[in-house]
Amino acid sequence: MKLEVGKLLYQGKAKDVYETDHPDQVMVKFRDDITAGDGQKKDKIGKKGYYNSIISAKFFLLLAEEGVETQYLDLPEPGYMLCKKLEMIPLEVIARNVAAGSLVRRFPFQEGQELDPPLIQMDFKNDEYHDPMLNDDIAKALGIVTQDDLDYIRRVTLKINKILKNFLESKGLMFPDFKIEYGRDKEGNIVLGDEISPDTCRFWDRETCDILDKDLFRKGESGVIEAYRRVAEIILDEDDLEKWSLDPE
Numbered sequence: 001m002k003l004e005v006g007k008l009l010y011q012g013k014a015k016d017v018y019e020t021d022h023p024d025q026v027m028v029k030f031r032d033d034i035t036a037g038d039g040q041k042k043d044k045i046g047k048k049g050y051y052n053s054i055i056s057a058k059f060f061l062l063l064a065e066e067g068v069e070t071q072y073l074d075l076p077e078p079g080y081m082l083c084k085k086l087e088m089i090p091l092e093v094i095a096r097n098v099a100a101g102s103l104v105r106r107f108p109f110q111e112g113q114e115l116d117p118p119l120i121q122m123d124f125k126n127d128e129y130h131d132p133m134l135n136d137d138i139a140k141a142l143g144i145v146t147q148d149d150l151d152y153i154r155r156v157t158l159k160i161n162k163i164l165k166n167f168l169e170s171k172g173l174m175f176p177d178f179k180i181e182y183g184r185d186k187e188g189n190i191v192l193g194d195e196i197s198p199d200t201c202r203f204w205d206r207e208t209c210d211i212l213d214k215d216l217f218r219k220g221e222s223g224v225i226e227a228y229r230r231v232a233e234i235i236l237d238e239d240d241l242e243k244w245s246l247d248p249e
């Protein structure tokens, strides 16, 4: 590890969270590990952490410009994101513009069917229970959130969807769906955390219909890292590319 970090606080499936010398900040290391199918399928893909960190940083910066509060503070080097420390809320908040994935497996939607207005779905983030879908009453009864929290999360998620969808469409990408997570800062404010990357979103090339996300890994196809690099290439501008190379050593 090149960067100086403190004690390991938490290890997830694809990221590690370290203490820093500032009590309200953590360093998130984006690892190359990739998992799918409830953790059944596992591998390591070189440079994935690198690309996911710069893609997430780009999206967080874009959202901050539009007034969405995020956990992002800095990317001291690709792979390592300095973040505001949050108490994470165990919800996977999914927004969908086009039917794909589990929605098509579980309900009679056609793959590729447009969803207008977009759908918001919330899953309980819990490995032991395999992340079941929940509703407002269940989330409140679990004591995770209040109705006001849910209303706020829903409103902010729709705003995030609008910002990212417009941005991606302007770059020739379709944005069928994505998953985000929120946490609470020490003042109790709900803040966007985690990551926004090809591990947690679907990106389809509008012209070629190429899949540019983790579905390639889920389906056992080749070219996973090339697709992640392509997303970075599409969304980063010249200023970003001066800071973050597309072809790290």
Ligand code: UDP
Pocket (backbone or CB within 6 Å): 092, 094, 100, 101, 102, 103, 131, 177, 178, 179, 199, 200, 201, 202, 214
């Ligand atoms: N997703 C995620 N983590 C999960 C489950 C889903 O990041 O544990 C993302 C996934 O990449 C997709 C969106 O949430 O962009 C919707 O996923 P879906 O429910 O269709 O499930 P999947 O097809 O991944 O099983």
